[in-house]
Amino acid sequence: MNVADTEVVLSIMSGNSYGITDDAAKADVIFINTCSVRDNAEARVFQRLATLKQYKKQNPGVVIGVLGCMAERLRTELIDKRNLVDVVVGPDEYRRLPELVNDAFSGHKGIAVKLSRVENYDDILPLRTEGVGAWLSVMRGCDKFCTFCVVPFTRGRERSRKLASIVSEIERLSSLGYKEVTLLGQNVNSYHDGEFDFPDLMAAAAAVDRSMRIRFMTPHPQDISEKLIGMIAATPNVCSYIHLPIQSGSNRILKDMNRTYTLEQYLALTEKIRTMIPGVGLSTDIIAGFPGETEDDHRATIDALKRVRYDGAFMFKYSPRENTKAWDMGDDVPEEVKVRRLSEIIDVQNAIATEINAELVGATVEVLVEKISAKSDDEWMGRTDNNKFVVFAKDGAAIGDIVNVKIMKANSATLMGSIV
Ligand code: SAH
Ligand code: SF4
DSSP: OHHHHHHHHHHHHHTTTOOOOSOGGGOSEEEEEEOOSSHHHHHHHHHHHHHHHHHHHHOTTOEEEEEEHHHHHHTHHHHHHOTTOOEEEOTTOGGGHHHHHHHHHTTOOEEEOOOOSSOOOTTOOOOOOSSSEEEEEOEEOOOOOOTTOOHHHHHOSOEEOOHHHHHHHHHHHHHTTOOEEEEEOTTGGGOBOSSOBHHHHHHHHHHHOTTSEEEEEOOOGGGOOHHHHHHHHHOTTBOSEEEOOOBOSOHHHHHHTTOSOOHHHHHHHHHHHHHHSTTOEEEEEEEESOTTOOHHHHHHHHHHHHHHOOSEEEEEEOOOOTTSHHHHHOOOSOHHHHHHHHHHHHHHHHHHHHHHHHTTTTOEEEEEEEEEOSSOTTEEEEEOTTOOEEEEEOTTOOTTOEEEEEEEEEOSSEEEEEEO
């Protein structure tokens, strides 16, 4: 989401005759786009800000801006406490950046953090870096108010772009040679533009170019309709992969989290998804140590992992966020208990993913070549339709190709093989 927002910011700035540099020492303006979802994300931003001091020392005229959710959450604190920051701009005010940066050049610090009910940057064509896949933000904000989550406060109310404008952006991406588009929203499947819902949007997106893969992130279990599952199943270029955050396996905790589903409803949904979309990849998010979580609740989460058998998971320690309902519940699970529970969750999930991936050794899978692998310049990394990461020797293939790879080895996160 932040990569997509940064591309919007780059587009706005380049439309005002700014250029982009990779070298911060040469920059006249440095922005940091931030996330507030957990405390460690914010801590990293403060560390990064400290490293920016050197640029200000070398060039006192450089304008430093904090953008995104932290700007919205901390506002004046960022300017008052650290003389380093010149502009603070929340997620709905990026159009004002050129004006605020101009003011900052003449010494006036600026804050713009109003949330909007309508801003969706529909008319701004993001300045994307070249690649195989493009992020495309289709809705902004969230109305769900899970009790642990700061997003509804930092990003405001839900609003969707018009289907026609999204489709024309995808047409453009197709003509530029992109092979994959990921439709983004905090709560992407509650997309509704007044006329069309999310399955309508996905169907229209997939019809633009049948050789282009369509993915989406992140859906909420409550809004996964049969229409959506049926559409994914029936549309070959919509990827068979759903990231479906469960958060906890305990009904009591789910209720306190305001997740709006029970474990039983969630499990029934995953069964329906697996029946209707054979071979579907499923992943999830888990929070360990939510207020009031007992050992029984924790075991219920581990049981849920074992029952669903996810291909992957993002697993977090609960991090209290000011303003949220859970903040008032008190952060009563001791840190060492949170750490232990999280590591048990990670161990169980990694063992499951390792078993699932081991079953693929010997199989041949279809992979879209995306980039050079992190470990070796001689290898490509790509993904299968159901979102398995695959690494293999280049063997004449090029980025953007679809290749068949025979899997030789696997671990919990990656399949390794060779092109056949
Ligand atoms: N809209 C998406 C994800 C939003 S944030 C959804 O509902 O799934 C991504 C993930 O961060 C969440 O799924 C949750 O697991 C985690 N998260 C959010 N707030 C958190 C908090 N206060 N502490 C720990 N993890 C949190
Ligand atoms: Fe946060 Fe819940 Fe909204 Fe996801 S659905 S962004 S977790 S409030």
